[in-house]
Amino acid sequence: xxxxxxxxxxxxxxxxxxxxxxxxxxxxxxxxxxxxxxxxxxxxxxxxxxxxxxxxxxxxxxxxxxxxxxxxxxxxxxxxxxxxxxxxxxxxxxxxxxxxxxxxxxxxxxxxxxxxxxxxxxxxxxxxxxxx
Numbered sequence: 001x002x003x004x005x006x007x008x009x010x011x012x013x014x015x016x017x018x019x020x021x022x023x024x025x026x027x028x029x030x031x032x033x034x035x036x037x038x039x040x041x042x043x044x045x046x047x048x049x050x051x052x053x054x055x056x057x058x059x060x061x062x063x064x065x066x067x068x069x070x071x072x073x074x075x076x077x078x079x080x081x082x083x084x085x086x087x088x089x090x091x092x093x094x095x096x097x098x099x100x101x102x103x104x105x106x107x108x109x110x111x112x113x114x115x116x117x118x119x120x121x122x123x124x125x126x127x128x129x130x131x132x
Contacts, residue, residue: 051076051102053109061112066098072132079130080104088128094118095132 051073053061061068079093084104093100099118101110113121 049077049080049107051080051107051109054111057100057109057111064098064112064114064117066112066114075132076100076102076109079132080107083128083130086128090126091128091130092123092126093130093132101126 053068060066076093079091080102083091083093083102089104090110091102091104093102097115099113101113101123102108103110
């Protein structure tokens with residue numbers, strides 16, 4: 001490194017001191033940037049919480065002929081994650097054929113309902129609705 005005032009080379013120790021002083025001005029240095037990037041990557045790759053069916057919901061799904069497929073579970077999980085991001089605690093996740101009441105903090109499906117039953121029911125104690 002060259003001392004700009006006298007145009008002479010600085011000793012190695014002075015070069016290291018100059019680099020350490022310059023590092024905070026560059027946003028915390030390489031180590032800080034690396035930690036931020038690693039934390040961001042870990043947050044993006046963190047698995048979404050799994051959705052479980054309560055015993056009551058399983059019985060209702062069987063009685064009503066609602067098939068629980070991996071694709072449906074992915075849709076329910078995605079609905080729960082979106083609702084959680086908005087601060088909802090109990091949601092109605094529905095499509096044209098079926099609906100589910102989900103308790104978001106516990107990641108648990110409370111009940112399952114078919115299209116015929118949706119026509120005559122009023123849904124209470126929910127604070128959000130998500131379309132599958």
